[in-house]
Amino acid sequence: MVYIIFGVSGSGKTSIGKKVAERLALPFYDADDFHSKENIYKLKNGISLTDEDRWPWLEKLALEIKKWSQANGAVLACSALKISYRELLASKSVVLPIFILLDGTYVAIKERISQRTGHFFDPALLQSQFDTLELSKDILRVHINSSVEEVVNKVLMKIQTTQSQLGLIGLGVMGSSLAQNMLSKGFSVSVYNRQVAEVEVDVAKLFVESLADQTKVKGFDQLVPFIQSLQKPRSIMLMVNAGKPVDLVIKALLPHLDLGDCIIDGGNSHYQKSIARSQFLKEHQIEFIGAGISGGQEGALKGPSIMPGGSEKAYNVSGKFLEAISAKDRNEKPCCTFVGPEGSGHFIKMVHNGIEYGEMQLIAEIYYLLRFYITLTPPEISEVFSKWASNGKSSFLLDISAKILQKKEGEGYLIDKILDKAGQKGTGGWSTVAALDLGMPVSTISESVMARNLSGMKGERVEAAAAYQLKNSTFQGDRDAFIQDLEEAYHLGSIINHSIGFDLICKASEEYQWQLNLSEIARIWTNGCIIKSELMQEISELFKREEQKTILRFPDIVTRVISTKGSLQKTVSEALSLGCPVPVLSAGLNYLLTYTSALASANMIQAQRDFFGAHTYQRNDQPLEKFFHTDWEE
Known part of the structure; x- marks a missing residue:
C-alpha cells in the first residue's frame, strides 16, 4: 500500500x-x-x-x-x-x-x-x-x-x-463464493488471483466490479500489495488446486509475511502434505491451518462445514473467522471446531469424502435397482426417496437425488441423458490408502471407489455386454413389500458406511495421538456439508452421550441392526438373483456378517500362510503370545 x-x-x-x-x-x-x-x-x-x-x-x-x-x-x-x-x-x-x-x-x-x-x-x-x-x-x-x-x-x-481483516487467494467457484460469504458476515476482505494471459485475466478486478454495492472488498493481481493490504497478524486463505500450486503460493507468500501470520489451506489437500507444510512453516514462525471445507458452491456461499487442523495458536489467530463463515447446527453453534493437531483437519475431510462416496453409491445402486429391475419411473423413484426422507432418513444426498429424478429435458428425463461414467477427484481413494496404512477395513468406501473406477471403463463395458448378452430378470414379487425392505436396507447400509468412516477416524486419532472428539466431528457434519443427515445428528448425540467409539456397538444401533439385517440380506440376495450389481450394499452386508461373527474364515488363511511360507500361527487353545509352525506334509 x-x-x-x-x-x-x-x-x-x-x-x-x-x-x-x-x-x-x-x-x-x-x-x-x-x-x-x-x-x-x-x-x-x-x-x-x-x-x-x-x-x-x-x-x-x-x-x-x-x-x-x-x-x-x-x-x-x-x-x-x-x-x-x-x-x-x-x-x-x-x-x-x-x-x-x-x-x-x-x-x-x-x-x-x-x-x-x-x-x-x-x-x-x-x-x-x-x-x-x-x-x-x-x-x-x-x-x-x-x-x-x-x-x-x-x-x-x-x-x-482501512486494512482488510481477511485475505483470500484463488477466485474459482469455491474461492469466490467463500469471499462473498466473508463479506456477508461483515468482514473486510482482500482477494488475489493470478494473471494468466487468455486464461485468467483481471479475475480479481472483475470480481470486485461484480460486487458494486460492496465497499469492504479490495481486489489484487499482484501479491505484495495484496499482502500489505491485510491487518496483522494476517489470515490468508488459499483456495487453489491441491498439490504443487499450494506449495508455489506458500513459497511466494513467505518472504513477505511477518511472524505470527497464518496461512489457511482450504483446498482438498492430502493430510500428510498438510503435516509437512505445517512443519515447514513452523520453522519460519508462520502459523498454518489445513482446513477441510465441505458444502459445494452453495455451502461456501451460505455457510459450509469447516474442519480446521493445526496448532492452537494458529486457530487463535484465524479460528474466529472460520467459525463466523461456517454453517450453524440446530443449536446455532458453528459447524466448525478446532479438530486437532497438524494434518487432522484434512484427514477428517478425506474421511468425510470417503463416507460421501459410499452414500452416493448406495443411492445410485438403489436407484438403478428400482429403475431397471423393479421398473419404476424416475418420478416414482423420486416419490420413494421423498417418502424415506419423511420417515426419518432425510439427508442432503437423498433429498437432491429425489429432485434430480424430477428434472425433465424435453419429453424425457435428464437423468437418462447423463453418461454412466462417474468422475472423482481422488479423495475416496486416499481414504482407502490411509485405511490400508492403518490396517483398517473400509469395505463400503473402497468398494464405492472401485465402482467408480469400473464405471469409467465405459467402452469396455459396452463391448462386454455385447459379447455376453446376459439377460437380466425383472422383479415379479410384491413390489411394496420389496421397497419397504429396500428402505431398511438403505438405512442399515448407511449406518454401516458411517461406522466404517468413524472407525477409521478413531484409529488415526490413536495412531497419530490427535485426541479427536468424535461427537464434535459428527456435530460439525450436521449442517453445511454434503453428508449432513438426520443419521449424522443421531451419531453426534450418541458419541456425546455414551463412552463408545464404534457406531455399530451403541445399544440403540445394535437393536436397529438386528431388526433390519434381514431386509439387507433379502435386498442383496434379490438384487443379485435379478442380475443387478449392488457392490456397496453387498460390501456393507459382508462387513456386518464378518464383524458380528465370533469365528471367521481367517484360520484357513493362517494355515495356508504357514504351509507355503512358514509364517506361523496362534492357537485358540494356547496363550496368544505363543506362535506355532507345522510341517504340513509330514
Missing part, C-alpha cells in the same frame, strides 16, 4: 510521514522533492502555483506511486489539496493509495510555519491553501492538536481500519 499523508503546508506532513513510514517499515518520500525548479522558485517568492504548474508534478508523482505500489509500498507526504489532485495521484496505481489528512486550524498551523526555518514555502500562501483544500468521503482525517507521537499513533490506527 502507498499511504499519502496530505494537508496544507505546516500541518506536519513530513515529520509525521517519516515516523509513520518508520513504524510501517516502508520508505518515505516528500512530494516537495519532486517539484520542478520553476515551481520551487515561485513558492519561494510567494507566487501561488496554478494547476498548469501542478499537473506535470502530479503526473510525475502518479508514476512514482505506481512503482512504489508494485514494490513494497511507501509513505508520501504531499499537499494533494484538491479532489482532482488526489484522483490524478491515484490514477496509475494498481492499488488505490490511502489518503490521510492532517487536520488543523489556520491559527495553529500559521504559528507552526512562523517557527520553521530553511523551507521555501512563503507563510503568506497559507490562506490560499486552506481555501483550496477539498474534503471527500474517501479520506481519513486525523486531528493534529496533540504531540507528534500521539498523531502518529492516530494515523496508524486509522490505517489499521
Whole structure:
C-alpha cells in the first residue's frame, strides 16, 4: 500500500510521514522533492502555483506511486489539496493509495510555519491553501492538536481500519463464493488471483466490479500489495488446486509475511502434505491451518462445514473467522471446531469424502435397482426417496437425488441423458490408502471407489455386454413389500458406511495421538456439508452421550441392526438373483456378517500362510503370545 499523508503546508506532513513510514517499515518520500525548479522558485517568492504548474508534478508523482505500489509500498507526504489532485495521484496505481489528512486550524498551523526555518514555502500562501483544500468521503482525517507521537499513533490506527481483516487467494467457484460469504458476515476482505494471459485475466478486478454495492472488498493481481493490504497478524486463505500450486503460493507468500501470520489451506489437500507444510512453516514462525471445507458452491456461499487442523495458536489467530463463515447446527453453534493437531483437519475431510462416496453409491445402486429391475419411473423413484426422507432418513444426498429424478429435458428425463461414467477427484481413494496404512477395513468406501473406477471403463463395458448378452430378470414379487425392505436396507447400509468412516477416524486419532472428539466431528457434519443427515445428528448425540467409539456397538444401533439385517440380506440376495450389481450394499452386508461373527474364515488363511511360507500361527487353545509352525506334509 502507498499511504499519502496530505494537508496544507505546516500541518506536519513530513515529520509525521517519516515516523509513520518508520513504524510501517516502508520508505518515505516528500512530494516537495519532486517539484520542478520553476515551481520551487515561485513558492519561494510567494507566487501561488496554478494547476498548469501542478499537473506535470502530479503526473510525475502518479508514476512514482505506481512503482512504489508494485514494490513494497511507501509513505508520501504531499499537499494533494484538491479532489482532482488526489484522483490524478491515484490514477496509475494498481492499488488505490490511502489518503490521510492532517487536520488543523489556520491559527495553529500559521504559528507552526512562523517557527520553521530553511523551507521555501512563503507563510503568506497559507490562506490560499486552506481555501483550496477539498474534503471527500474517501479520506481519513486525523486531528493534529496533540504531540507528534500521539498523531502518529492516530494515523496508524486509522490505517489499521482501512486494512482488510481477511485475505483470500484463488477466485474459482469455491474461492469466490467463500469471499462473498466473508463479506456477508461483515468482514473486510482482500482477494488475489493470478494473471494468466487468455486464461485468467483481471479475475480479481472483475470480481470486485461484480460486487458494486460492496465497499469492504479490495481486489489484487499482484501479491505484495495484496499482502500489505491485510491487518496483522494476517489470515490468508488459499483456495487453489491441491498439490504443487499450494506449495508455489506458500513459497511466494513467505518472504513477505511477518511472524505470527497464518496461512489457511482450504483446498482438498492430502493430510500428510498438510503435516509437512505445517512443519515447514513452523520453522519460519508462520502459523498454518489445513482446513477441510465441505458444502459445494452453495455451502461456501451460505455457510459450509469447516474442519480446521493445526496448532492452537494458529486457530487463535484465524479460528474466529472460520467459525463466523461456517454453517450453524440446530443449536446455532458453528459447524466448525478446532479438530486437532497438524494434518487432522484434512484427514477428517478425506474421511468425510470417503463416507460421501459410499452414500452416493448406495443411492445410485438403489436407484438403478428400482429403475431397471423393479421398473419404476424416475418420478416414482423420486416419490420413494421423498417418502424415506419423511420417515426419518432425510439427508442432503437423498433429498437432491429425489429432485434430480424430477428434472425433465424435453419429453424425457435428464437423468437418462447423463453418461454412466462417474468422475472423482481422488479423495475416496486416499481414504482407502490411509485405511490400508492403518490396517483398517473400509469395505463400503473402497468398494464405492472401485465402482467408480469400473464405471469409467465405459467402452469396455459396452463391448462386454455385447459379447455376453446376459439377460437380466425383472422383479415379479410384491413390489411394496420389496421397497419397504429396500428402505431398511438403505438405512442399515448407511449406518454401516458411517461406522466404517468413524472407525477409521478413531484409529488415526490413536495412531497419530490427535485426541479427536468424535461427537464434535459428527456435530460439525450436521449442517453445511454434503453428508449432513438426520443419521449424522443421531451419531453426534450418541458419541456425546455414551463412552463408545464404534457406531455399530451403541445399544440403540445394535437393536436397529438386528431388526433390519434381514431386509439387507433379502435386498442383496434379490438384487443379485435379478442380475443387478449392488457392490456397496453387498460390501456393507459382508462387513456386518464378518464383524458380528465370533469365528471367521481367517484360520484357513493362517494355515495356508504357514504351509507355503512358514509364517506361523496362534492357537485358540494356547496363550496368544505363543506362535506355532507345522510341517504340513509330514
